[in-house]
Amino acid sequence: MFDDNGSFLLAIFEFFIFCAWFMCLFWLFGDLFRSKDIGGFAKTMWVLFLIILPIVGMLVYLIARGSGMNERALASAAEMQKRQEEYIRSVAAPADAKRSPTEEIASAKSLLDSGAISEADFERLKADALGRAATPVA
Numbered sequence: 001m002f003d004d005n006g007s008f009l010l011a012i013f014e015f016f017i018f019c020a021w022f023m024c025l026f027w028l029f030g031d032l033f034r035s036k037d038i039g040g041f042a043k044t045m046w047v048l049f050l051i052i053l054p055i056v057g058m059l060v061y062l063i064a065r066g067s068g069m070n071e072r073a074l075a076s077a078a079e080m081q082k083r084q085e086e087y088i089r090s091v092a093a094p095a096d097a098k099r100s101p102t103e104e105i106a107s108a109k110s111l112l113d114s115g116a117i118s119e120a121d122f123e124r125l126k127a128d129a130l131g132r133a134a135t136p137v138a
Contacts, residue, residue, distance in 0.1 A: 021058075025050065028061055031069050034076055104129035 032046050050057040099107075108125035111117045117125070 021054070024058060025054065028058060031065070031072060032061075034072055035065075035068075037068075101129040101131075 028050060029047070032043055032050075035043075038046075046057075046061065050061065105126050108117070108122050108129070112119065112122040
């Protein structure tokens with residue numbers, strides 16, 4: 001397959017160029033579909049241009065839209081971080097946060113149904129949630 005070291009090194013270089021081209025192609029497609037400032041028809045035209053004339057298409061895309069690629073990537077990362085922080089805040093409520101009486105009673109009922117607490121404990125938790133003094137169960 002390889003006659004000498006030169007052809008082997010050339011094959012490695014060609015493989016590297018192919019991988020770099022493929023990586024750039026995915027990077028450009030990611031930027032293209034992340035972009036909200038162009039419509040579907042323009043995205044379709046860019047995709048066809050990048051597929052039909054890949055090298056020329058990449059160069060034209062980088063010249064035409066390359067200046068905004070960083071801003072779009074940063075905006076996407078900021079939006080993702082904002083959504084992640086909102087999710088974390090919604091899931092990780094502080095331990096001292098007040099829950100509604102309905103949530104307290106539902107939680108106590110699930111504990112009663114699972115057998116973790118007795119009927120007397122359930123009544124006491126329900127009374128505490130409703131703000132009354134616990135009455136002993138006969």
